[in-house]
Amino acid sequence: MTDGGTVPVHVPAEASVERPRRSWVLDVLEVMKREPILFVTLAYVGVSFIGLWASYWFFRRFNLPVLEYLQVSDFLVAGLRDPAYLAWVLAYALLMWAVSWPLFFWRHHPQRVDEYRRRWWGRAVFPKRVDPTRPPGRFSWAPETALAFGLFWGGVWILMAVVLAKAENVIDGGGDRVAVTLSGESRPLTGEARLLGTSSNYVFLYWPASGRAEAVTVQAIARLESLPRRTPAASMQVAK
Structure with missing residues (x-):
């Protein structure tokens, strides 16, 4: 008991409130804000990967193991030989931004999103099933991460189909x-x-x-x- 007759209550230093899991996409964006040159590096790596991926599938149609004929310098410039690969990476970045901005807005302005969701268009733009403020399951990804992976995975397979069609055109x-x-x-x-x-x-x-x-x-x-x-x-x- 204290002098005033009240019982002291112990307050924990940190409340055990489960917070939304951070998305690696947001982490990368935060780093890119501090280091803008990182965007150029990531774009270059992306273009190089896309160039190698497309070259592999194109030459595979002709039974040529092209990767065995490439030098280190060829790996570095594989994506720069065709401007279409740079266009692919830029299109992916724009598409990713276009479809993910509601998630970013939701994370930073959850109260405003709650107000918007009272209207029909708010529920369409901000569907509850992709709520980024809700803690995900143990083995689930943050919505931004799942979206980025899904768009990239689908895009590379579409690119494979395009280069195989290009190879068929040569054969024809x-x-x-x-x-x-x-x-x-x-x-x-x-x-x-x-x-x-x-x-x-x-x-x-x-x-x-x-x-x-x-x-x-x-x-x-x-x-x-x-x-x-x-x-x-x-x-x-x-x-x-």
Whole structure:
């Protein structure tokens, strides 16, 4: 008992209130706010990964183990050879921002979201099942993390389908037509090839007549002459 006749009550230093689990997406964004150069680094890593992923599946259609022909420098610039890979990464970032901003807003302004959810459009924009302020289960992810992983996972498989369709187009007669002249020769080889790509030490070619793809060293080729693209009608006549 104290002098006033009251019983002291012990108050714990920290209340045992379960808080929402932090999202690694938010953690990365917080770091990027402090270090903006990190965005350039992550974008470069993303472009390089996408370039390697697309190259693997494209050349796999021609039974060429392209990764075995690449040097360290090729891995570093794999995604810079095609501007479409940079566009893919930027599109992913924009899509991620567009579909996740309600979650970020919800985390920072939960009271305002509660007011918005009293209206029909608020319940549509802020569905209760993805409430980021609610503590997730032991083995569940934060909504932002699940969303980022889902968009990325779906995007890379869509990209695989795109590059496989590009490979099929080459097999069907499309692609860049080239005449190949070997070192020490004055005239090009008989027939025309399709240029699949290049690396530091190799040129990747596909020969439609035989259905054969090969990697030729840069030193073995004296000249690659680009041939005009055929119209679809001309390609059908040659196929006949």
